[in-house]
Amino acid sequence: MASQTFDMVVVGAGPGGYVAAIRGAQLGLKVCVVEREHLGGICLNWGCIPTKALLRSAEVFHLMQRAGEFGLTAEGLGFDLDKVVARSRGIAKQLNQGVGHLLKKNGVTVVMGEARLDGPRRVVVGDRVLEAGAVVLATGARARDLPGLEADGKRVWSYRHALQPPHMPKRLLVIGSGAIGIEFASFYNALGAEVTVVEVMDRILPAEDAEIAAFAKKQFVKQGMTVLEGATVTALDRQADRVVASVDKSGDKSRIEVDAVISAVGIVGNVEGLGLEDLGVRVEKTHVVTDRHCRTGIDGLYAIGDLAGAPWLAHKASHEGVMVAELIAGGDPHPVAPDSIAGCTYCQPQVASVGLTEAKAKAAGHEIRIGRFPFIGNGKAIALGEAEGMVKTIFDATTGALLGAHMVGAEVTELIQGYVIGRQLETTEEDLMLTVFPHPTLSEMMHESVLDAWGRAIHF
Incomplete structure (x- = not known):
């Protein structure tokens, strides 16, 4: 078997794996990433990106059907499903190629094939042996099949x-x-x-x-x-x-x-065939158990992303990848805080949230203040023809700490980041009240929701 030595070997080139590899290379590590199918993983090829492309087509079609509301005329409306799908697949292909370019640009060695562990710092891919200072498992997850409900691709x-x-x-x-x-x-x-x-x-x-x-x-x-x-x-x-x-x-x-x-x-972690059992890696409900720094308990072996548990989000995986690369390079990064990671659902209307729900805040023993603001009270939302929605904020009544924020309506998946930054900076209600939000924007509703929690909302 041919043998090569690296500072870090990453198994899986999804949004956790390829980001970990690039960050490691930026820090001067000699890095190899192993991928069995597609650079970019499920998210880029079969998940986050292509679904958003489909949903954009649906959104545009929906708006075309509402043309009359905007003083416009649209006749003979229809769609070509094959072309809608082709656009989605084309976007996925473009980004897949982009990941390959980024890895090459950063000097990361890419090995295509199935990987298995032959020790905590030894990865075997076909007839190649990759010796590593550290190994990062980023194999992701796949759709769960329930007995009798298994997908067949036909009906x-x-x-x-x-x-x-x-x-x-x-x-x-x-x-x-x-x-x-x-x-x-x-x-x-x-x-x-x-x-x-x-x-x-x-x-x-x-x-x-x-x-x-x-x-x-x-x-x-x-x-x-x-x-x-x-x-x-x-x-x-x-x-x-x-x-x-x-x-x-x-x-x-x-x-x-x-x-x-x-x-x-739901999903199940891709833990099979890696050799985890032989190493004594702890696996619970198909996911590798780790500490806050994604360490498995086996020296030199890390697990990130969906493989390592909830929340099952690409951006969580990416930040874990950065954190682990910095650890391997000798740094002391802060662990990723799951309760400050936003969740976004790109349905119509969109849904986005970060932090504790009302029920969880109460269950945790907080005395809370809740603010709400409806889209119908926002000039920009009305002008967009998107007046159905709501922003909800939850604060600790004593400290003013922002415990959670929850939104439903147009473009809330973009708005939620404002509250994410607020939680990261440990923002209080006073900080948010004193912030000047631009007008006319949907973001003004975020301000009004905070004001409402203290009975100070202006526009509703």
């Missing part, structure tokens, strides 16, 4: 199939209402499919603040979706031209006939 789809659908469904069932499920529900609903969402929990978007999730649900129903909460899909009868789903909602059983089913019931 029952995973997120990959939904990105390249074999046909446009007239009737669609989405199992699961987390970010992936709701985003695909929004996309296909906007293109005219009759969409039913089934969620086993008592409400959709279960990770979000309950008030925000309830607001979003009203909008989804208004758009024509059927939402079944506290319900379970117990069986799928797969036929040549349809799927008949058996649904149990608190003992009330029914059957739903659809053209396609999207299964979006």
Whole structure:
């Protein structure tokens, strides 16, 4: 076997792995990254980026249908699903090539193939042995398959199939209402499919603040979706031209006939075939257990991103990659704080949040103050024709600390970063009140929500 020696070997070139590799190279380390399929990983090739491209097409189509509201005329509206998908795939390909360029620019060695550990600092890829000062596992995760609900690519789809659908469904069932499920529900609903969402929990978007999730649900129903909460899909009868789903909602059983089913019931970590068991690496529920600095407990072995647990977000993986590279290079970086990482769902309307929900803030023992501001009170939102939405902020009543922020409405996935920075800087309500927000912007609602928590809102 041919052997090479590196300061750091990264297994997986997704948003955690390739970022870790680049940061390590910037710090003067000799770095190798191993990838079995696509540079950029699931996020860039089959997740975050291509889904946003699809959703942008759906958003534009939705706006075209509303042309009359803006004094415009649009006739003969329609869409070509193949071209919509082709645009999405083209964007993914462009960014995939961009990652390759960045790795090459930074002098990172790229090895394509399946990796396994032959010791905490020894990686085997085919007939190559990569000796390393440290190894970073960034193998990510994949869609969870439930017994009887497994995707087949024909009538029952995973997120990959939904990105390249074999046909446009007239009737669609989405199992699961987390970010992936709701985003695909929004996309296909906007293109005219009759969409039913089934969620086993008592409400959709279960990770979000309950008030925000309830607001979003009203909008989804208004758009024509059927939402079944506290319900379970117990069986799928797969036929040549349809799927008949058996649904149990608190003992009330029914059957739903659809053209396609999207299964979006969570993810499992890619832990198989790495040799973790032989090294004694602790794995719980398919995810590697680490400390706050992503150390596995095995000297010289780290795990980052989806492989290392929640939140399952690309930006969390990237920052963990930077942190671990700096550790390996001899630095003393701050650990990534999960409760200050924003979550974004690009449905229509968008949902975004950071920090504690109202329920979690109360459960943690905080005496809280809550501020709210509706989009209907904001001039820019009305001018955009996007007056449905809300900003909600949660503060510690004693210290004024910003505990959480939750939004639903147009462009909130861009707005949330303001509150993320606020939490990172340990901002209080006074800091936010004294900040001058530009007018006319959607961001003014962030200011008004803070003011409202102390009974000082001006415009509502």
